[in-house]
Amino acid sequence: MSRVLQNKGRVADETRKRILKTANRLGYHGNPVARALKTAKSSTILMVVPQIENPIFASAIIAAETEARRAGYALLVAYDQGGVGSEVIEDISRYSMIEGVIIASFDEDDRLRQTLASTNRPHVIINRILQGDGNCIAIDTCAAARIGVEHLIGLGHRRIGHLAGRLGGFNGEARRRGWAEALTQTGLPHGDELVAEAGYSPDRVPDAVDALLGAGVTAIHAATLLTGAAAIARLHVRGKRVPEEVSVVTMHDDLLACVAYPAITTVALPTEEMGRAAVRRLLALVDGEAQDIGDLLLPPGKLVERSSTAAPQQ
Amino acid sequence: MSRVLQNKGRVADETRKRILKTANRLGYHGNPVARALKTAKSSTILMVVPQIENPIFASAIIAAETEARRAGYALLVAYDQGGVGSEVIEDISRYSMIEGVIIASFDEDDRLRQTLASTNRPHVIINRILQGDGNCIAIDTCAAARIGVEHLIGLGHRRIGHLAGRLGGFNGEARRRGWAEALTQTGLPHGDELVAEAGYSPDRVPDAVDALLGAGVTAIHAATLLTGAAAIARLHVRGKRVPEEVSVVTMHDDLLACVAYPAITTVALPTEEMGRAAVRRLLALVDGEAQDIGDLLLPPGKLVERSSTAAPQQ
DNA sequence: AGCCCTTGCGCAAACGTTTGCGCAAGCACT
DNA sequence: AGTGCTTGCGCAAACGTTTGCGCAAGGGCT
Structure with a gap:
């Protein structure tokens, strides 16, 4: 039978x-x-998401599950609450047999390597590249940053600040680099006084925006949609009109960008494709078809122009 | 051994x-x-999330997974992409043995009942009450609406509009009812001209807000955070200052409420508790400890006052 | 001192598949 | 017509646990 x-x-x-x-x-x-x-063979894979509630992960989970089911696999999720990374995978392995792990990771190399160490199963890391791993799938946020900043340059802006994520982290650095590259290419200023670090939560945004205003920017490139929205709120508080006095561009096209006022110009990120690609890669590893094909850097999506960017006032 | x-x-x-x-x-x-x-016994439960990408579900998943793992269970997720509801559960059951299902549901009784029919396992429905089911866990958004509207009344508002969700749906109706109850209690107007349906996406919000402005409201109670934010954006477009000319209150405390301008006053919703409670109930059913204990309506959280509400101008 | 009961341990069956292997039957070729 | 090869089918072992049951040994009671 x-x-x-x-x-x-x-x-x-x-x-x-x-x-x-x-x-x-x-x-x-x-x-x-x-x-x-x-x-x-259990036909089950696991996706571990980190503590930070990045909205990127929600769509990545959804997309990954859909792709996995198409291939006849079920997707377990596990929330890694910032303790010892390895414990989560060990716990899960205790009562379900998993064939591979997708780790949605933020930064912190050490913790990530530790998490990795706790499983002898194939794995794929998403949302960042871990040096020397070879199975990472991330979005080229450096290119995304470049696109956003080039848009500002095209509008005529000359002093463009960068509202940075976590500097030192993979994504934070990539975005800063993209910002700097676009400016370097055009011979525009990109000194440290034009960079203000705010991390990934809104808390530190007001101070950072104030610093950028102090540096005389006419446009702000925000590392994330959330901090971009928070930056616009701060600009309102400071009495700066957006986009007439200060333009704001960021990345990750999401509903938040539509309901902000003004609606935010963003560079779309292929977050769902990242989830799908992770599953495809992981299943290839599981089936032994290939190993260590190399890291994958997904190109960003298109610029979606909304109302938060305009030519600078004369 | x-x-x-x-x-x-x-x-x-x-x-x-x-x-x-x-x-x-x-x-x-x-x-x-x-x-x-x-x-x-597989020690695995399944959570099915619907097509609508309600941010509530992300936190519910996270909370459910944490609770499930504490009990020694793993959580599968499945994304029900709006086709035939039952197919998803059947598909999953084909290659993993699940002991119970949590169905995160939007409205549409028929589809939900159909989905239910496809499994002979215990189930719990979250985010709405399905008549005659007995294993539903939802948030009392009627009470949440009342709290928000009472806040507006306390500030002195007398004409308070309701930016409705999907009328006819469980949650849409509950929120409208809460809005109406608060107004009835105080003898304030709550006629149909003060209700504008916008559903759950931002698209129809501008027209709905315009209609409410046409009805002369000084405050808007929005059914969801997203439409509330969109309403504020529309008010900006219409040149109405928030909260000086129009106040806005809504429910579901989330980062979006903090990064909007002005920051939005909301009634917190126990979305994580809903996820946890669903797991506890489901495991009780799985263990045969109890069945059909009855539906559970979680009380809303506290009002979080921010800057989108104020006393009306004289 | 003998008997019975309690306590601990190990053997083996069973869960429901997959899959290797052997056997039987049918057909073609010599 | 007989032999050999191909083809289809069914039997049984194995996957790694759990758990019922039987047996042996030791201690307490009469």
């Missing part, structure tokens, strides 16, 4: 049809657990 | 200690699949 259900082995056509018909009528699909025990 | 690992059966203390020690040293935890086969 198993030979029929998976079209394998030598079975007469007639027998096959008869069995398939009966199986269909009864809605029989076999016992997944028994199959998993015998074949040592 | 199994007797030792689960502290069951008659085993000498000394033997128990010796085995535990060795197991620990080897990091041995048994094979989850073999155990599942023998005991017919």
